[in-house]
Amino acid sequence: MKEHEIRPEALLKRYVELSARDAETCFKDAPRTAVPCVACGGGPGMEQFAKHGFAYQRCAACGTLYQSPRPSVAAYEAFYRRSESSRYWAEVFYPAVAEVRREKIFRPRVERLAAMCAERGFAVDSLIDAGAGYGVFLDEWRQRFPQTRLTAVEPSESLAKECRAKGFTVVEEVVENAKGLEGSADLVTCFEVLEHVHDPLAFVQVLKGLAKPGGRVFVSTLGIDGFDLSVLWERSTQISPPHHINFLSLKGFARLFERAGLSDVVVTTPGRLDVDIVRNAAKTDPSLLEEQRFLRALVEDEAAGAAFQGFLAANRLSSHAWVMGTKP
Numbered sequence: 334m335k336e337h338e339i340r341p342e343a344l345l346k347r348y349v350e351l352s353a354r355d356a357e358t359c360f361k362d363a364p365r366t367a368v369p370c371v372a373c374g375g376g377p378g379m380e381q382f383a384k385h386g387f388a389y390q391r392c393a394a395c396g397t398l399y400q401s402p403r404p405s406v407a408a409y410e411a412f413y414r415r416s417e418s419s420r421y422w423a424e425v426f427y428p429a430v431a432e433v434r435r436e437k438i439f440r441p442r443v444e445r446l447a448a449m450c451a452e453r454g455f456a457v458d459s460l461i462d463a464g465a466g467y468g469v470f471l472d473e474w475r476q477r478f479p480q481t482r483l484t485a486v487e488p489s490e491s492l493a494k495e496c497r498a499k500g501f502t503v504v505e506e507v508v509e510n511a512k513g514l515e516g517s518a519d520l521v522t523c524f525e526v527l528e529h530v531h532d533p534l535a536f537v538q539v540l541k542g543l544a545k546p547g548g549r550v551f552v553s554t555l556g557i558d559g560f561d562l563s564v565l566w567e568r569s570t571q572i573s574p575p576h577h578i579n580f581l582s583l584k585g586f587a588r589l590f591e592r593a594g595l596s597d598v599v600v601t602t603p604g605r606l607d608v609d610i611v612r613n614a615a616k617t618d619p620s621l622l623e624e625q626r627f628l629r630a631l632v633e634d635e636a637a638g639a640a641f642q643g644f645l646a647a648n649r650l651s652s653h654a655w656v657m658g659t660k661p
């Protein structure tokens with residue numbers, strides 16, 4: 334898989350521009366409050382950089398990168414309701430790559446997640462997907478495991494409609510307000526949401542509330558210890574306020590899940606794009622790796638780059654992280 338297959342260059346560029354504009358227009362006068370580390374609760378963090386008026390800190394204790402001082406939840410909710418970049422993502426960007434993502438991301442995701450569950454010897458009779466989007470993950474899961482009871486939690490009216498059209502039970506709410514699902518799932522999944530949420534601890538606790546005792550909570554998100562984020566840092570297009578505000582470290586993921594009351598926390602990084610992301614960034618801005626001769630040669634060599642990507646994934650060094658914990 335290549336970055337531009339799932340994030341076409343022109344669409345990504347436009348999305349980054351709109352996000353930068355939203356950061357200014359939606360948050361210009363928003364009061365901001367310093368927050369403790371979103372993973373371990375420690376603080377204060379060490380100032381790192383500001384991007385589009387949003388400052389980021391790094392936790393001295395666990396290494397997590399997080400946006401602080403942070404505008405209020407209300408400011409973020411208003412932003413997600415009316416922002417141009419969010420609309421562009423939902424109406425232009427995502428539809429353009431939906432089918433590629435189904436094949437390259439969602440189908441392998443089902444296989445890998447099902448294998449993780451099987452290795453740990455637990456059966457998934459019921460599954461809740463929080464932030465189900467277009468319902469593609471659930472659709473792929475159903476094709477593979479038609480007997481699982483599947484529920485989509487999706488706050489967006491248009492996306493909830495997409496999930497219903499695919500025949501899923503849908504709770505049209507943010508997961509925090511999803512009633513009647515407490516303690517009902519063997520597996521609660523949440524893909525690519527944690528990096529956006531205002532309070533990751535409260536969020537993971539809500540996910541845990543949906544799981545049965547002995548059930549699992551699974552999250553995929555961006556991890557700051559990974560290759561492309563560590564190399565590119567504030568120049569990464571993934572560090573895109575107001576959208577992405579939490580980049581946990583490996584240690585931070587473990588601490589967050591433990592603080593939420595989950596046990597047997599497993600963190601892996603099965604990412605496949607780190608090398609390609611750095612390669613593309615260096616093409617756009619050759620100064621990035623100017624002094625990094627070895628890295629430049631490595632990412633420019635297709636075969637060595639592919640082998641290196643495998644190494645990153647196998648050694649928890651990719652920026653795409655999977656975290657699973659068990660509800661006692």
Ligand SMILES: [Zn+2]
Nearest residue numbers: 370373392395
């Ligand atoms: Zn921390």
